[in-house]
Amino acid sequence: MREIAIELQAVDKSFRNTQVLRGMTLQVERGKTFAFLGRNGAGKTTAIRMLLGLLKRDDGAIRVLGIDPEMDPVAVRASVGYLAEDQTMYGWMRCEELLRFIAPFYPTWDHQLALEYSRDFEVPLQTKIKHLSKGQNVRLGLVLALAHRPELVILDDPALGLDPIMRKQFNRDLITHLQGEGRTVFYSSHLLYEVEPVADEVAILDEGQIVRQSETEALRSDVKQIILSREQTERFADDARVLSRHASGCDVALTVAGAQSVVDQLQREGMEHQVVDLNLDDIFEAYVIGRDESQQETIAADYQSAGTGDV
């Protein structure tokens, strides 16, 4: 049986009148590197804070390494390495003092490793935390998240404070130290081109719901753009496989999930078409804004046909 590191089942969460998570369901297998993608405000940070037991859910079930974080947050935090989005630490301590201060909280703390990471991430150990730059602050947080060799690492946008060189170094460390040792990594990001080479699996969160969860490579081969003439697209008007629709002149570009089945159908019917491969950015965009766009276009088309008096 597959072992599950993180599980959310139909989780709801509202703040006052705003519903942030709507029946969010997600499973992360142990040993996987899992990227959690969504626009700002999609609910990524809220979901992550619930995994650590820092927020209570309104409804649904959550298990992290088999534990309900709401029932036993201390047990979860002891076995999870966590980097918060807006980590605040004791400003008056020097970085090196903080490392020594944190160490006794974790039975598995590896101080040698903490110093190695500090060097790799260029954390100035003798500087007071209140004098760190935003990027240095994130990197210190990463050192704290990784140095106790947790079996599960949850990182809220770790790329945020890293420059391109450090991001590559971080990706390498993630691959060698975390993936290579079979540990589970769950991280949110908005830098999709950084995610693709590293993540085994991705989930796309939009308006509090997971709209797609898939292995990274499988997603790329499943979602493609198909270019057809305008008349041919009519049969796909209400097709659930169509994620987004973009018209230009007499051509229409449909972004579809289940591309193979659409292509098979077009070939059976002998229809001229062109298939275009997409990158992860295009796919993400199709999922999170595609539906709105196609609705707008339908409305625009309605106006147009009403105007010409054809109807």
Added chain:
Amino acid sequence: MILRVEKGSAVPISSQIAQQIAMLCASGKLTSGDRLPSVRELARELAVNQNTILRVYERLVREGLLEMRHGQGTFVAADSQSASLASHRERLVDELRQLARQGIALGLSADEFHALLSEAIAQLQAPSVTEAEVP
């Protein structure tokens, strides 16, 4: 073996790596018996998921380009050059199909398209003839 991964490309990372290794075999830069970096080494060097590298190696083993020797690593296979040609051929046919589609869209007839292709081949062959004549 120098490989380059282009992030954000429409070509999946695994295909990019597989194509580059196949190209190195076809051009003779990698020859039979050469040892490839381990999955772990290449993953670290390229900052690419180890499973992705493993899948690329496995795919190239299936295509007959590489062979895995138990406990020793991954090596370029004995008849890698012909195997890499076979895998390139498939991709070439794919690209030709796309070119043909563009040709049709431009209103070229089959004869005109053949003529253009012959012309392109002739252009590529011409300099190699002059090079041979120089000494």
